Amino acid sequence: MPELPEVRSVARFLNKKVAGVSILKAECFFEKMIWRNSVQDFLNKVSNQKIISVSNYGKYLMFELSEQIIISHLRMEGKWSISKKEIDIYNKSHLRLQFELSNGEFLKYYDSRKFGTIEIWNKNEYLDKSGMDKLGPEPLNNEPPLKYLKDKAIKSNSVIKAFILDQSVLCGIGNIYANEILFAAGIHPERITKSLSDKELNNIIICSNKILEKAIALKGTSIHSYKSGDGETGQFQHELKVHLRKDEECYKCGSKVVKKQVAGRGTYFCLVCQQ
Known part of the structure; x- marks a missing residue:
């Protein structure tokens, strides 16, 4: 399972590629990975939103959008990539979600084991409603005391x-x-x-x-x-x-x-x- 260093590395890579880019269209190919939202509600909420930044807290990958936050937990085998629509860096049969972006590329999520989860929250409520407020500090930057x-x-x-x-x-x-x-x-x-x-x-x-x-x-x-x-x-x-x-x-x-x-x-x- 990816731990903090792996998720931080993914976040940094994605942030360089998609910060400031808008999501034109979203497609979901495995509905059970969408948590706490209906799939259609999720797709509607992410469409036409700009990706402000990509970051992480611990093992959680976070996409800050114009109005909401997407939280992705990779679990055992989840992977994100950026590519053209016709190119798959990972096994195409494991493609679970993809976002068509305004720069002509596609942000894709693959998961061979199907354990990963994705959820979307309003910015002012995601901490307590997602449970992330229950997480301890990251052991970095001389933390915790x-x-x-x-x-x-x-x-x-x-x-x-x-x-x-x-x-x-x-x-x-x-x-x-x-x-x-x-x-x-x-x-x-x-x-x-x-x-x-x-x-x-x-x-x-x-x-x-x-x-x-x-x-x-x-x-x-x-x-x-x-x-x-x-x-x-x-x-x-x-x-x-x-x-x-x-x-x-x-x-x-x-x-x-x-x-x-x-x-x-x-x-x-x-x-x-x-x-």
Whole structure:
């Protein structure tokens, strides 16, 4: 599933291509992905609107229009691209939505698994009605403050892996980056969250910022099928220290990286380096 660095990379690519361009016509080829609106209502609302900007918050991609906000959650396999109508960067049979644009190009959404969702809201109501107001801060730009994370941690009886995957605590971290962050911070993924010291919590913040910023610079991690809007693969997979490295030598101590299910997710860590 695309995480914050991947969605940020897609947002930046799309923003360069479509900011200031108008949607002339919209076509939907898979109605179930439209949430909280009828398909016809969605198509009517987006038609003849200018795209002001494309951005993201955590794993959510947002298209700001003249009057509304489109929120796209890519889930497992969702992909956006820009191309001519007759050109498909991805498998044409996976095309679920397309916008004809005023610059002669087409903004297209593909989703092989059909798990992605798209919804549209008025600008003055999208935060609370979409549930995005319940999301925690993105761990970037020296955020969040230690006090924020400590207050959350004290009240939590969960393991730290589940805690940092909780989007209401930290927004944008998924399984890949959770594994990498905990390794970098030297923290065992099954530690009970409220047992962590201030130093350990602060280290999680520092490592989250460092890893996510580098991943954004490298346009994300391409392991299965993630690609940015132009079909380009990310490069952070070459920086992974533990994820997918079961039974390989730990880069720090030389012992074997282990894999275990923690919080329902495949978790890679070093028994020696992570305490």
